Amino acid sequence: MIHNILLVAMREFRQITGMRSFWLTLLILPIALAIGPIATKLMGSDKVQRVMLIDPEGREAIAIRARLDSDRQRRILTALSRYAQRYDLDPADPAALWAQHDRLYDDAEVTAFVKAGGMPAALATMKRAATPETPAFDPPEPDFTIVPTPPAIAKADPAALDRLLKPLIQPGEFGDKKAKPLDYVVYIPRGFGTSTTAARLWSSEQPAANFVQPLQSVLTLRLRAAYLRSTGLSPDQAGAATTLVPAIAISTPAPGGGRERMLVRSIVPLLSAYILLMSLLLSGNWILQGLVEERSNKLIETVLACISPDELLYGKLAGTVAVGLTMVLVWALCAAGAAFVTQGAVGTFLRMALAPLASPWIILVMLYFFLAGYLMVSMILLAIGAMSDSMRDAQSYLTPVLMVIAMPFTIVAQGILSNTGATALKVLTWIPLYTPFTMLARLGGGVSVWEIVGSALTLALFIAIEFVLLARVFRASLLNAGQKPNLAALARLMRRDPA
Known part of the structure; x- marks a missing residue:
């Protein structure tokens, strides 16, 4: 079983990384880091x-x-x-x-x-x-x-x-x-x-x-x-x-301290939440395209003659998560390289922004929520792909789903940067669909251990239930070409395994 899952994962990884759009997406951040200081100088x-x-x-x-x-x-x-x-x-x-x-x-x-x-x-x-x-x-x-x-x-x-x-x-x-x-x-x-x-x-x-x-x-x-x-x-x-003027003593945090320090340290966590969101938005089409093409070309029947639907599902999940991690790893290395190669105030700013990553605990927490978010949304996308006969059908499902997922991100970013909306951020933390994005964004400002552990366990439970329910939809929909399930039919598929 593990062998078949790895084969599917490797094929999925090669298929996605072979697309031009993947490489263009991968180069977005390095190019931005290269031209950012120049653009700032020109626009100043x-x-x-x-x-x-x-x-x-x-x-x-x-x-x-x-x-x-x-x-x-x-x-x-x-x-x-x-x-x-x-x-x-x-x-x-x-x-x-x-x-x-x-x-x-x-x-x-x-x-x-x-x-x-x-x-x-x-x-x-x-x-x-x-x-x-x-x-x-x-x-x-x-x-x-x-x-x-x-x-x-x-x-x-x-x-x-x-x-x-x-x-x-x-x-x-x-x-x-x-x-x-x-x-x-x-x-x-x-x-x-x-x-x-x-x-x-x-x-x-x-x-x-x-x-x-x-x-x-x-x-x-x-x-x-x-x-x-x-x-x-x-x-x-x-x-x-x-010429008489009052003498006024001013008390402010030292440069790089207080609110300024908190904002700078929030950049990487907030950016990681943004990267998670963007990578999911960008990779959504890649995930769907491969599965929809396999269904429309009748290749799925040949594949299922060799492996089980579960092996296909877990292999595709592993492949898409590997793609996401590859993108994040490349972007993180580029940011770290820019921080330690760039001289002057820009380099100092980047090093201060990367300071939260000096803690192994924070790195593990960020990796957990990033992977959990990627798995959660990728599972939804694979279920959509299994129900779709064409990319047009897939887009009709994908667009509202991604809108629902991305909608609160503006609230999260604004709340972090303006230091307002603490109640809204805490509420979003405990909604599993938004937990990965909200927790990643909040890590720079300090989050209690019980919130991290509690939201992590809640998210893990949600993903486990999601895997059980959507895996049933995935298995039942793979070979049902020409059938577009409505909400009632979708609920029935979730309640029982296909025969």
Whole structure:
């Protein structure tokens, strides 16, 4: 019996792996791993917005430029702090600003950071504590660049600015189509703060908060200073009053910890659930195609003259599971190779994502639920194939079955990534049809041992009952060409073995 099952399994394995669609499917993940970083780089938004400042007196333009530069330096300092914390670089200079974590850096600290040499000096210091595995620092891209103001516009009458700026903001419609458009133009009138004339902002699209807020902050400080001076305060007192800001201490998990760590560690379990689902969706046609062709070509009669229906059933199950495991093994090796070959932040991210696989217990649990899910659904697909005379008939059964199986996956993925829907996830865990997918997805976030063991035993019992019932359908339907059983007939087949 074992010999016949192995022969059928080997034939099924060779038949499926000989299809072009199998090899195309197998190459999907390696290709995605290869082009993913490139695509991310190409799709990333690296546009630096171009800003023009029109200020006849020059004072506000200097303040706006300084504020935009200060905000960029603050972002760099914050990113350096997270970088040093993630890769344990604080010992290089424990007193440095970038070694002081969990805080909002104020303007004075940003100014001190710049005077101390800024990012180049900080990175040079960090090298003393870096290791060969420490990835290079990836600084945040600048958001804005200040473009020179043409003399004709700087000296223009305010009433003429609308007409003069249109070709610069919308060159495709009013000027040189090859020219780069301005994203923002700011006009500060003479006597701003002491007159009622409003400042103006032209924008090529809806203004973004990261520009409007700094601009509004600078102009608000000027208005408040002017008002305080009008109440009798000296210019120094008014200036000091406008610079008062609260000190705020921030408490967040270290990079790679807390919610961030949980999400990264959930990637592999969630991906394994997705791979199980996708491999079943893709291999469904392969499983059905072989069995349906054998029935339609009358080859099944010859096969059953040599082996029993049970040997045929178990051999096909073994062959399809071997195909699924082969796909998963290749994909896992590609992911592991990418994690340990790729350098920099991407490699670190991949290694952190693969951290759950360092536990033999987790590996065994993932293998169990993956194999159980594959066996459970493959048995359903083989029963469908045994009842179908053509691929058209098989698809009429297959489509609703796969829709029912795949439907809750969106809920599972969203619940894992957003850390919501815990009740729904627990309910799905105990529905055997969804247990493999839900448990695989939940393993990265921590699941109690009793839930794992309980759901595993429930799933095993369900699969045992499924094998008994669907095996009866399989045996009874193999030679019944031209007969499409309805639900009542299907129930009768499940209740008794064929004579």
